[in-house]
Amino acid sequence: MDNMYELAKQILEQTDGKICKNCLGRKLSKTIEGLNNIERADKVCSELNINLDDVDCVICNNIFNKLDDDLYKKIDDKINQLGIEFDTFLVGSKVPKDIQERDEELSKKFNLTVETIKKEINRLIGLRLWEIYDKEAEFESQDIVFNIDLIDNPKVRIQINPLYIEGKYNKLKRGIPQTKWPCTKCKGRGCEECNFTGKQYLESVEELISEHVLELTKGKEAKFHGAGREDIDVLMLGSGRPFVLEIKEPKLRKLDLSKVEEDVNKINEGKTAYHNLHLCKRNRKAEIKQSSPDTYKVYDALVGCDESFDKLKLEELLKLDEIHQQTPLRVLRRRADKVRIKHVKELSYEIIDDKHFSMRIKTEGGLYIKELISGDEGRSHPNVSKILGVKAICEQLDVIEVSEK
Numbered sequence: 001m002d003n004m005y006e007l008a009k010q011i012l013e014q015t016d017g018k019i020c021k022n023c024l025g026r027k028l029s030k031t032i033e034g035l036n037n038i039e040r041a042d043k044v045c046s047e048l049n050i051n052l053d054d055v056d057c058v059i060c061n062n063i064f065n066k067l068d069d070d071l072y073k074k075i076d077d078k079i080n081q082l083g084i085e086f087d088t089f090l091v092g093s094k095v096p097k098d099i100q101e102r103d104e105e106l107s108k109k110f111n112l113t114v115e116t117i118k119k120e121i122n123r124l125i126g127l128r129l130w131e132i133y134d135k136e137a138e139f140e141s142q143d144i145v146f147n148i149d150l151i152d153n154p155k156v157r158i159q160i161n162p163l164y165i166e167g168k169y170n171k172l173k174r175g176i177p178q179t180k181w182p183c184t185k186c187k188g189r190g191c192e193e194c195n196f197t198g199k200q201y202l203e204s205v206e207e208l209i210s211e212h213v214l215e216l217t218k219g220k221e222a223k224f225h226g227a228g229r230e231d232i233d234v235l236m237l238g239s240g241r242p243f244v245l246e247i248k249e250p251k252l253r254k255l256d257l258s259k260v261e262e263d264v265n266k267i268n269e270g271k272t273a274y275h276n277l278h279l280c281k282r283n284r285k286a287e288i289k290q291s292s293p294d295t296y297k298v299y300d301a302l303v304g305c306d307e308s309f310d311k312l313k314l315e316e317l318l319k320l321d322e323i324h325q326q327t328p329l330r331v332l333r334r335r336a337d338k339v340r341i342k343h344v345k346e347l348s349y350e351i352i353d354d355k356h357f358s359m360r361i362k363t364e365g366g367l368y369i370k371e372l373i374s375g376d377e378g379r380s381h382p383n384v385s386k387i388l389g390v391k392a393i394c395e396q397l398d399v400i401e402v403s404e405k
Contacts (some may be wrong), residue, residue: 004031004032005032005044005047005048007027007028007031007110008024008028008031008032008044008048009048010110011024011027011028011106011110012024012044012048012050014106014109015058015059015106016058017050017052017055018055018056018057018058019052019055019057019058019059020041020052020055020057020059020060020062020064021037021038021041021042021045021052021053022037022038022041022060022064022120023057023059023060023103023106023117024037024040024041024044024052025037025038025039025040025041026114026115026117026120027106027107027110027112027114028040028041028044029114029115030112030113030114032044037120058102059099059102059103059106059117060099060102060103060117061096061099063095063096063099063117063121063150064121064124066150066154067121067124067125067128070154071125071148071154071156072128072129072132074154074155074156075129075146075148075156076132078156078157078158079158082158082160082251083218083251083252084144084158084160084251084252085143085251085252085253085254086135086143086144086253087135087136087143087253088135088136088137088138088141088142088143088144089126089129089135089136089137089138089142089143089144089145089146090126090137090138090139090142090144090145090146091122091123091125091126091129091137091145091146091148092122092145092146092147092148093118093121093122093125093147093148093149093150094147094148094149094150094151095117095118095121095150095151096150096151099117100116100117100118103116103117104116121148121150125146125148129146141161141281141282142161143160143161143253144158144159144160144161145158145159145161146158147159160249160250160251162246162247162248162249162250162282163217163219163246163247163250163253163279164244164245164246164247164279164280164281164282164284164285165213165244165245165247165255165257165277165278165279165280166242166243166244166245166276166277166278166279166280166284166288167240167242167243167245167261167274167275167276167277167278168239168240168241168242168243168274168275168276169205169209169236169240169241169243169272169273169274169275170235170236170237170238170240170241170272170273170274170275171205171230171234171235171236171271171272172235172237172270172271172272172273173235173270173271173272174232174233174234174235175201175232175233176201176203176204176205176208176232176271176272177200177201177204177205177232178204178205178206178224178226178229178230179204179205179206179224179226179229180199180204180206180207181199181200181201181204182198182199182200183197183198183199183200184200186198201232203271205224205226205236205272206222206224206245208264208267208268208271208272209245209264209268209272209274210222210224210245210247212260212263212264212267213245213247213255213260214247216252216255216260217247217250217251217252217253217255218250218251218252219247219248219249219250219251220248220249221247221248221249222245222246222247222248223245223246223248224243224244224245224246225243225244225245225246225285225288225289226241226242226243226288226289227241227242227243227288227289227402228241228289228297228365228366228402229241230397230399231370231397233397234397234398234399235397235398235399236398236399236402237398237399237400238298238399238400238401238402239275239401239402240273240274240275240402241399241402242288242402242404243288244280244284244285244288246285257277257278257279258277260277261274261275261277294403295364295365295403296345296362296363296364296365296401296403297362297363297365297367297399297401297402297403298360298361298362298363298399298400298401299359299360299361299362299363299369299397299398299399299400300358300359300360300397300398300400301358301359301360301361301369301373301394301396301397301398302352302356302358302394302395302396302397303356303357303358303359303373303384303392303393303394303395304355304356304392304393304395305355305356305388305390305391305392306355306390306391306392307355307390307391308354308355308390309354309355309357309388309389309390309392310388310389311351313387313388313389314349314351314357314388316387317347317349317359317384317387318347318348320344320347320372320382321343321344322341322342322343323341323342323343323344323367323372323380323381323382324339324340324341324380324381325339325340325341325342325367325368325371325372325376325379325380326338326339326340326376326379326380327340327379328368328370328371328376328379328380329376329377329379340366342363342364342365342366342367343363343364343367344361344362344363344364344367344372345362345363345364346360346361346362347359347360347361347362348360348361356395359384360400365402365403368380369394369397370393370394370397371383372384373385373392373393373394374391374392374393374394
């Protein structure tokens with residue numbers, strides 16, 4: 001028994017007996033059994049016949065006394081003030097640096113690898129919040145984070161983590177961009193050119209769903225993450241394009257996404273449609289944007305030529321495979337100027353008249369179809385115009401399928 005309490009005696013001697021039960025029990029966590037640090041310290045007090053109840057702790061300055069009813073009332077008041085819903089949480093704390101340093105020095109003195117004072121504080125607050133709210137502490141991905149500042153008078157701040165909603169969308173009307181497009185003249189500030197809306201286009205695929213979800217969640221801001229994007233004059237048909245809608249600082253998180261889908265689609269009938277809405281993790285933002293040789297897109301293109309084409313030459317289009325595309329002139333202002341190598345996977349065509357035909361083309365993700373057809377002043381090769389020997393342009397384009405990632 002004496003050997004078991006030898007470390008306790010040394011710590012008490014080092015601190016001249018001025019150490020609280022939390023700090024003593026924490027240092028003995030691998031030496032003396034107990035359900036918690038207080039129970040370990042109580043065993044020491046009983047064995048050594050000492051009292052540490054009202055001691056002025058030279059390690060933590062009795063910081064654990066701040067974890068009282070007043071603190072939890074502040075937390076509850078903050079939750080109610082913000083009006084937030086949550087199922088999972090994490091606790092972080094701000095502890096005076098000198099207290100952390102003394103705690104670390106004592107551990108080093110006795111070569112102890114035990115819980116730090118900050119971790120104990122976070123754990124104790126987390127346990128109490130679990131008891132009060134019956135919510136789970138979650139370290140990997142949580143709804144909110146309680147940040148507790150224990151320097152001077154305790155202060156409480158709540159970080160509301162984003163809500164992520166994954167789904168697919170169809171764009172059924174031309175002239176709608178995927179995301180909000182700031183006015184090119186005023187850069188979003190509002191001017192006569194944009195009728196003081198700050199926008200180049202009044203609506204977007206993003207806004208037609210995000211405005212509804214922001215209202216339901218009382219969120220601060222929304223950000224739309226799509227698996228690529230189609231041009232403003234291009235329809236997105238078929239099963240739709242994958243996306244993740246990120247809602248920042250949502251106060252309400254419990255959504256009936258089936259109802260959201262039904263309502264949004266009814267409001268935007270004939271313009272956009274959203275399908276298979278479900279909650280997802282943060283990492284899906286990056287995953288749906290990743291492109292690999294296995295991902296593909298399928299397009300329907302209406303091709304118009306400036307003069308009659310040789311119908312026999314259309315057979316040459318079936319041989320299209322590796323395409324070298326320098327960044328198209330039309331996107332050069334916002335994309336790096338470099339050559340990208342993409343592949344055509346499948347192609348079929350149907351003649352409409354002497355100057356028009358349609359193509360259904362399956363390509364590796366990232367291949368520019370309009371430039372594949374026009375040649376983009378030689379920046380895309382091989383190309384349809386050169387193969388046919390006439391000037392060809394894409395008069396209409398629809399995305400039929402975007403592969404899953």
